[in-house]
Amino acid sequence: MDTETLKSKCTHLWRESGRLWLDFRTQTSAIHVDALERKWITISLLVIGLMVTIITLDALFDGINPPSKVETIDSASLHLSEEFAEDNLGVQVDDKGKVTIRMVAGRYSFFPKHIDVPAETQLTFRWVSMDVLHGVHIPMTNMSTMIVPGYVAEVTTTIPKPGEYPMLCNEYCGLGHNHMWSNISVIAKEDWQAPAKTLVKGGKP
Numbered sequence: 001m002d003t004e005t006l007k008s009k010c011t012h013l014w015r016e017s018g019r020l021w022l023d024f025r026t027q028t029s030a031i032h033v034d035a036l037e038r039k040w041i042t043i044s045l046l047v048i049g050l051m052v053t054i055i056t057l058d059a060l061f062d063g064i065n066p067p068s069k070v071e072t073i074d075s076a077s078l079h080l081s082e083e084f085a086e087d088n089l090g091v092q093v094d095d096k097g098k099v100t101i102r103m104v105a106g107r108y109s110f111f112p113k114h115i116d117v118p119a120e121t122q123l124t125f126r127w128v129s130m131d132v133l134h135g136v137h138i139p140m141t142n143m144s145t146m147i148v149p150g151y152v153a154e155v156t157t158t159i160p161k162p163g164e165y166p167m168l169c170n171e172y173c174g175l176g177h178n179h180m181w182s183n184i185s186v187i188a189k190e191d192w193q194a195p196a197k198t199l200v201k202g203g204k205p
């Protein structure tokens with residue numbers, strides 16, 4: 001979309017919302033709203049306003065965005081892509097010590113089937129789907145995202161407690177959906193050994 005179209009769309013939206021607000025004011029002034037009810041309506045609107053402001057400020061100043069933002073990838077040729085080629089899947093550590101986990105979701109599994117990661121360490125998961133819409137959720141952690149075909153879903157998280165966790169698909173993807181899972185072993189930081197392969201051909205380090 002070019003800048004002019006965007007500008008005219010924004011102006012149109014602004015005028016429309018103004019008109020709707022005036023309509024709303026005219027209609028609500030005609031009906032009786034109890035003072036207490038008015039108070040609660042105001043509080044609710046203020047809470048919504050506060051939430052929207054926090055989300056906007058986080059997105060603009062802290063770069064906090066939805067996991068599947070705008071990084072696109074061709075789902076049909078993942079095996080040919082440099083970053084998500086089979087050899088590059090799993091856990092990798094770059095020379096600055098950043099742990100990145102690349103995984104592919106496809107009916108009905110996550111690849112690789114099992115990974116070892118360190119506890120109490122920042123982990124960057126990069127997910128792609130090879131076919132349809134999937135989701136991934138690691139119970140008892142905040143790792144949960146949709147994996148939309150054609151996009152890279154990136155989630156950065158830290159898992160504090162060592163243990164065995166399942167990785168489950170939480171978007172219905174077909175008849176085998178309930179069998180779609182992998183395992184993740186979270187190992188105490190001091191016992192974890194970085195995998196030998198640390199170089200990613202292409203892709204982000």
Ligand SMILES: [Cu+2]
Pocket residue numbers: 134135169170171172173174177178180
């Ligand atoms: Cu599924």
